[in-house]
Amino acid sequence: MDANDLGAIWLTLKLASVVTILLLLFGTPIAWWLARTRSKLKGVFGAVVALPLVLPPTVLGFYLLLAMGPNGLVGKFTEWLGLGLLPFTFPGLVIASVFYSLPFMVQPLQNAFEAIGDRPLEVAATLRASPWDTFWSVVVPLAKPGFLSGAVLAFAHTVGEFGVVLMIGGNIPNKTRVVSVQIYDHVEALEYTQAHVLAACMLVFSFLVLLTLYTLNPNKVKGREQ
Amino acid sequence: MPYLRTILAVCATVLSFAAQAEKLTIAAAADLKFAMDDLANTYRKANPGDEVDVIYGSSGKFHTQIRQGAPYDMFFSADIGFPRELVASGLAASEVKPYAVGRIVLWSGSLDATKITLASLTDPKITRIAIANPKHAPYGKRAEEALKTAGLWEKVEPKLVYGENIAQTAQYVQTGNAQVGVIALSLAVNAELASKGGYWMIPDNLHQPLEQGFVIIKHAQGNAAAKRFADYMGTKPARTVMTKYGFVLPGEVTGK
Incomplete structure (x- = not known):
């Protein structure tokens, strides 16, 4: 493995970590709202969140490239903020990945929140716990398996991203050239040995992630699909 | 029957x-x-x-x-x-x-590329330059050679973004995400691309x-x-x- 491969691995882990943390921050309130709301819009928002599950990455990549470019709304906004344009940058990849992995965080969380039901929250309220206190002392411990599944799946899914990155990344070493793209480049250049090393790493990594998830959390992972 | x-x-x-x-x-x-x-x-x-x-x-x-x-x-x-x-x-x-x-050219969607030369790529106003991936796209390889022969590679490399092929490279420029790109002349003369910016021929003695x-x-x-x-x-x-x-x-x- 050369410096480029190691750089790609480090970049991928960094990207997946940042995305997972952001998704915990933004995904939790979305999942909470989806789990508790009686609004008629629940279906609409639920569908929007789930879109990346079914959309080809090229659709997301195409829209993001246009939106974040100099003529797009997002691009105009980031330029106005003095941040420059997002395509071909690490923050750009982070934003794309947050969208792309959103359902992998929100759906396990939403299921975990729904499984808690009203009663523990009502009990907490009768004990005069504030909503904030209830969330941290009741919801988070009870929904721990959901947080674990969501974080692991979001992390792993971001590591496995390829199409979106290929479209908006620009393949820059140590900035946007993640492992999946690096493998693709090796294969295109007939460097099968290097491709094998990285591909095998990905395979082992993905297996270990899922193994951890299913061993630590066997019933809950199954339960969330009910 | x-x-x-x-x-x-x-x-x-x-x-x-x-x-x-x-x-x-x-x-x-x-x-x-x-x-x-x-x-x-x-x-x-x-x-x-x-x-x-x-x-x-x-x-x-x-x-x-x-x-x-x-x-x-x-x-x-x-x-x-x-x-x-x-x-x-x-x-x-x-x-x-x-x-x-084939020939490579500098092409831009937003700047007047007929006035751009390889040397002007070092201009700080140009922040993103698209070339095809030199690892497996021939046009990218020639772009790299031309920049190296012109002695500009070190200065320009931090601005480079790499298209998967020469058409994606043109698309990076067309969407404005890169201001300039090194693309194939055969793409730059197409009506849609030629209507914007124009192109500048990179001298073919700079590359194989x-x-x-x-x-x-x-x-x-x-x-x-x-x-x-x-x-x-x-x-x-x-x-x-x-x-x-x-x-x-x-x-x-x-x-x-």
């Missing part, structure tokens, strides 16, 4: 019909995007019986895919080295035929020639359409199309 006889006769007719209409799948380097669309259309008009599909991508990718048995009938590479390797490995059904020499060649793949052995298309490439209408897209043809002297 008079009916059975009729059915058999119909089947036989349909089958013989199907055998006559040949299907041709061409893997073409992305720099041919507009030129090959034109060529295929002209060819279809002259040979209405043949069905022609063209797939565009980076030459390196096609080379890899063909080695793994991709069912392409012909391979038009932006680097004649790839088809030569296929012939050497016994994967081709014909000799390599040079069909053009972009000698391009095609080959019939072993998969197409006995495919008469592949043979017909290969012959068609040498005809006047085909050469006119290629010249229109800025290609220098084999046997012609480089213009500028």
